[in-house]
Amino acid sequence: MSHTLAEHQPGFVPTADPSVKIAVKGLDFYYGDFQALTDITCDIKDNSVTAFIGPSGCGKSTFLRCFNRMNDLIIGTKVEGLITLDGQDIYAPGVDPVDLRRRIGMIFQQPNPFPMSIYDNVAYGPRLHGMKKKAELDEVVETSLKRANLWKEVKDILGRGGLTLSGGQQQRLCIARVLAVQPDVLLMDEPCSAIDPTSVQKIEDLMAELKSSVTIIIVTHNMQQAARVSDETAFFLQEVMGEPAMLVEFGRTADIFTSPKDKRTEDYITGRFG
Amino acid sequence: MRDMKRITNALALAVFWIAGLTTVVVLGAVILYVFVNGIGHLNLAFIFTKPHGVNAEGGIWPMIVSTLYVTGLAMVIVTPIAVLAAVYLAEYAVQGRLVRIIRFAADTLAGVPSIVMGLFGLALFVEGMGFGFSVLSGALALSFLMLPIVMRTTEEAIRAVPKFIRWGSYGLGATKWQTVSRIVLPAAMPRIITGLILATGRAVGETAVVIFTMGTMINTPLFPSDPGRSMTVHLYQMAMEGINLPAAFGTALLLMVMILFFNLSARWLLRRNRRMQG
Structure with missing residues (x-):
């Protein structure tokens, strides 16, 4: 991993704007020899929902996984450029991706409860990080399930397997599981694409409630969803096959959807391609 | 022509069926043979006692x-x-x-x-x-x-x-x-x-x-x-x-x-x- 910008500014990189939670500067991303993203620069605002939109294969999910260094798990990937979380370079030497992932939670496209009880699913994170007392765990499990709007449905069946729930409930269980470790940032990688419409509604409502305490970044294929849930929108595009994708336009969601500055954004949101 | 196809189809099915059946028959035959010959000898004494005598009578504990x-x-x-x-x-x-x-x-x-x-x-x-x-x-x-x-x-x-x-x-x-x-x-x-x-x-x-x-x-x-x-x-x-x-x-x-x-x-x-x- 190389850190072109970070090398001469090890660790702390002050940002002018305190409302910026995550700042990205000149980010390039490689899968082996293939460059997937080029020169991405954007600021993610605190306590807001930011949507990443764009056609399939435009690197939105890849970019999302840069924020919690999930890409580190894929052999041969390389990040260049700078990403800061609260002013701290997350790719600086000495930053432990394991600690980072605790602060930056992630929800996946496929609901992925562990094959254990609902209670144990939510208690998994706190237990990982050393919480042992039953009373404390009970408290965290209840609070997290409440925050994920799932408590009412599962409070009497906490001992039942997480996989027995419906798809939409499973996704909210996964959200509760992430909330239990109290992250600052929640990354959602197409969280609604594998679940039924009623559950989608519930998860969108949940995002609106959560953003007062958590910064949310959501990758979505669904432009209506982006328009409904997000405050800011970033449009990504890979113009030529085999060339890296780039950030075409980034701004307030209302602006992007009503008066996009870039012709390509306009073409995409009006459904001319993608 | 259509009859030919139907006959071929029926033949193929029969061949597969016989092949499958053979497996079951072989298994059944082995189990049955051992069962018929062995069941008379299988009892608690056979399981829980030691063999004795020149011909290893008794059990197999x-x-x-x-x-x-x-x-x-x-x-x-x-x-x-x-x-x-x-x-x-x-x-x-x-x-x-x-x-x-x-x-x-x-x-x-x-x-x-x-x-x-x-x-x-x-x-x-x-x-x-x-x-x-x-x-x-x-x-x-x-x-x-x-x-x-x-x-x-x-x-x-x-x-x-x-x-x-x-x-x-x-x-x-x-x-x-x-x-x-x-x-x-x-x-x-x-x-x-x-x-x-x-x-x-x-x-x-x-x-x-x-x-x-x-x-x-x-x-x-x-x-x-x-x-x-x-x-x-x-x-x-x-x-x-x-x-x-x-x-x-x-x-x-x-x-x-x-x-x-x-x-x-x-x-x-x-x-x-x-x-x-x-």
Whole structure:
């Protein structure tokens, strides 16, 4: 991993704007020899929902996984450029991706409860990080399930397997599981694409409630969803096959959807391609 | 023309059906033959008493104990090694040449004729290490036979745990070891145990290895250093030396019941697990 910008500014990189939670500067991303993203620069605002939109294969999910260094798990990937979380370079030497992932939670496209009880699913994170007392765990499990709007449905069946729930409930269980470790940032990688419409509604409502305490970044294929849930929108595009994708336009969601500055954004949101 | 097609179709179906039926008939014939010949001999006294007299009348208790003892000990030896090796192969090793070599070696080892493994056990454990004809020698040699089977089934079980479940764990700030020990291994456990049970079934039915390493002495072993005679070896001697054919069939029937029990419990475990997750 190389850190072109970070090398001469090890660790702390002050940002002018305190409302910026995550700042990205000149980010390039490689899968082996293939460059997937080029020169991405954007600021993610605190306590807001930011949507990443764009056609399939435009690197939105890849970019999302840069924020919690999930890409580190894929052999041969390389990040260049700078990403800061609260002013701290997350790719600086000495930053432990394991600690980072605790602060930056992630929800996946496929609901992925562990094959254990609902209670144990939510208690998994706190237990990982050393919480042992039953009373404390009970408290965290209840609070997290409440925050994920799932408590009412599962409070009497906490001992039942997480996989027995419906798809939409499973996704909210996964959200509760992430909330239990109290992250600052929640990354959602197409969280609604594998679940039924009623559950989608519930998860969108949940995002609106959560953003007062958590910064949310959501990758979505669904432009209506982006328009409904997000405050800011970033449009990504890979113009030529085999060339890296780039950030075409980034701004307030209302602006992007009503008066996009870039012709390509306009073409995409009006459904001319993608 | 259309008739031709229909006839060909019917013929093909008949051929497949007969082929399938043959398998069932062969299995049925073997079971029935052993059952009919053995059931008359199978009773509590046969199971729980020692043989006596020149023609080994009486029961086969020492052989049952020897068989279960040597198999159990082999399992105790093989499980940790095989599971740890499988975890390394599936989770930690850089997937490259070395891993391919290890996997190929395991598959080849699984295909080594058991009598060769017996000879090897005789040379290494009985003679070389001086363990003599004993349960310990037998268990060590058997564990060589079981190792590749258990390792490969465990590796498959670990690989079958979906990637996105691991991601969920990593995403919560789990280390690799936390993810492997708290999520992957428990999720893979039913299939790991199934592999173990099937390997145990094979070990119980193994003859060549134990005859070379545990010996043929009729003895109820207490310590691992004691010799013993497995049920399969007993069966071989009763039948081939014409000593006591009914006892041979009784032993054969009991062996089959034991192996059937192992296979059924493996199936039951897998099913129960599928229900719990579904």
